[in-house]
Amino acid sequence: MDFWPEFLASSWGREFVAGGLGGIAGIIAGYPLDTLRIRQQHASKGSAITILRHVVSKEGPLALYRGMGAPLASVTFQNAMVFQIYAILSRAFDNDVPATYPPSYKGVALGGVGTGAIQSLILSPVELVKIRLQLQRNVTGNKYSSIHRGPLDVARSIFQNEGLRGMYRGLTITVLRDAPAHGFYFWTYEYMREKLHPGCRKKGQESFRTMLIAGGLAGVASWISCYPLDVIKTRLQAESSAKYSGIIDCFKRSVREEGYTVLWRGLGTAVSRAFVVNGAIFTAYETALRCLYTNNNNQATIKTENTM
Template identity: 75%
Template structure:
């Protein structure tokens, strides 16, 4: 009975719980924009973001924008909790000269983010595979008609095996490792510029959290977006319709068929979503630390 109070009193417990709550806030706030982004990346014939939004809602109703959300929502609490927990450990491990009372250096923040992104890809890759397959159903881009994330995952395992479940893992690591380094560095750098001294005092305004978190998401997505386009196309494949043999083959064929613009298709939607989602993630994370664990204060 003494486990939870002792666990939550530790820094690991606080980071884990706050990170999980932040992840839930991010998924719920940005999932409709994520669905539109996936459709834009997969086929240029779908049109603009507003056209896709209108067509999807007219055909299947607003609930279609949340198709496949159960897969990331079921795992995002644990995944995001682990991301913030691993990041807290690694960011300090890379700057041993910093005392326990001081925040990690920006170099430690960046290196800790890179390590965190690489490790979390092992969990994220299968989740995003299932999510993409669900999002592309009933759009003419997927032959699957299996409903629900669990059934889709079982179907992938049965037809494609372990290799199928981890289809796109390599490109996910290439995307997430450097992107997470930039992500955490941008957040810590921006919040300190907006509210000097807040990294040490943990006292800042909600606007600072929203803006710093939003800009962190935008910078990381802008940097990694071409890799995300390739990842989407690789993971959308099934054994019966293998168009691409690998990352370089997908890159070459996509550019030859649709030009370099294909690597940036849907970027506007992704950037808008990134600002909303990551502003919500960091705000929920910081508010949880302060409200439940008395870790600083929030200024309105």
Template identity: 75%
Template sequence: MEFWPEFLASSWGREFVAGGFGGTAGVMAGYPLDTVRIRQQNSTGGGAAAYQILRRVVATEGPFALYRGMAAPIASVTFQNAIAFQTYAILSRAFGTNATSSNDPPSYKGVALGGFGTGAIQTLLLCPVELIKIRLQLQTKPITTNQSYGSGGGTTTHKGPLDVARSIFRSEGLRGIYRGLGITVLRDAPAHAVYFWTYEYTRESLHPGCRKNGQESFRTMLLAGGLAGVASWICCYPLDVVKTRIQGRSDLYTGIVDCFRRSVREEGYNVLWRGLGTAVMRAFIVNGAIFTAYETALRCIVPNNKDDF
């Protein structure tokens, strides 16, 4: 009976719950566009436009196909975001040498370094989740033609995330579950540095003093979060394309360099930016939702005193 009051009274508890709210809001807001992005990135040839993929998926597989694989990120999102936000809070203050007291916000240098470390650490959880998600997103029904709108032509179907995980374990072992870990670290570490720095800088620019008093508007949260997501995706997008291809088709590429060389040789450098428009649109929606839900939840669960429970 005493667990939840004590848990929510601690910074770890508040960050955990608020991070869960933020992550869940982000996944639900942007998952259909994420499915379209993954299929664009993994398509061969010239690639299809986002609206063409969207129409074909809905027409041939139904609208729920856009949410295929969502159980994996939803199941892990609370823990993942708890780690991300709490790790960022700790590291940004540790590196934020300009902070003179516990009430001062960390310096922008501390924000960037804290974000870099956060991105690197969270990949240990994120890599297997994204691998399973991508395999499900690229999956098509056996009754369709062999052209699978970006799945590499495969028609193998799985019943859900656990079925995918068991299949990978049987064929590739633990190493297979962490396929793409290196490229995920290369993508997420610098991207999170840009992500958190852009968010903190933008919110302070739009609402001076809010980093210290925490009193910004919903418009500030939405805009700052959205722009942070856009900036982080633009800076890492070519790496994300390579990651999607490595994790989507384990039989085609031997590693990061091989995937990069073959993709560019066969389809040109434009392949590294395929699906960027979809990713940017999704990033603005998702990260606006994440930071708004996170900041709102964090304020709502901060108790004035223990008697409030």
């Protein structure tokens, strides 16, 4: 009974819960655009609007949310861990900064790189399942029917046919993508919120507008920095058979067959989604953190008064 009050009384407990709530907000806000991005990356042609019309007309609007169960089920834990790991590493890489001050931009960037590398271990299998669900379509007459019933069915199929190694297909490129991308991500957010609201990094009193814009720009910066790697990752994880022998083979064959523009296919969709999703993530995260701190302080005050 006393677990939650004690958990939320700790700094890392509040960070964990706020990060989880931020992740949920981000998934709900941007999942349809994520589905369009994945389909653009895997297809050989077609704009976002063309693919959107095709999906809605042939498979129905709910197809845009296919596979959301996998990231939504894990996103609370994953995003909570990301913010918690980042909070620890950004301090660990910058011991000279007092605890009462925000970490330096160097600590922010290095903490982000470390966070991206670590969270890839959790994210890689989840994204594999999500991508397989987003891309699956089986034509029966004039109708599209699902091959797999949901995330667990996909995971079971991958494990049975490809083993544990198959569940981690694309892990290396996920680490190569996420480590630098998270460095850009956290650095851009901290830098932009300070520019938009000077002094807010120390006082923590920025407006919702600042959170939305800084979070959105952080997402855009991180995606632009890693997008070609994300295209290769999608293609590697989309194939259950060994179509590509590895990252280099996938890169060479994709460029040879479709040109260098393939490495940026779907960027517009990804950037639009990134702004929406990460604006929602940071706004939900910062808002939840404030509420948790305020609620905890009020409870502490009441407890002190009752003791007296």
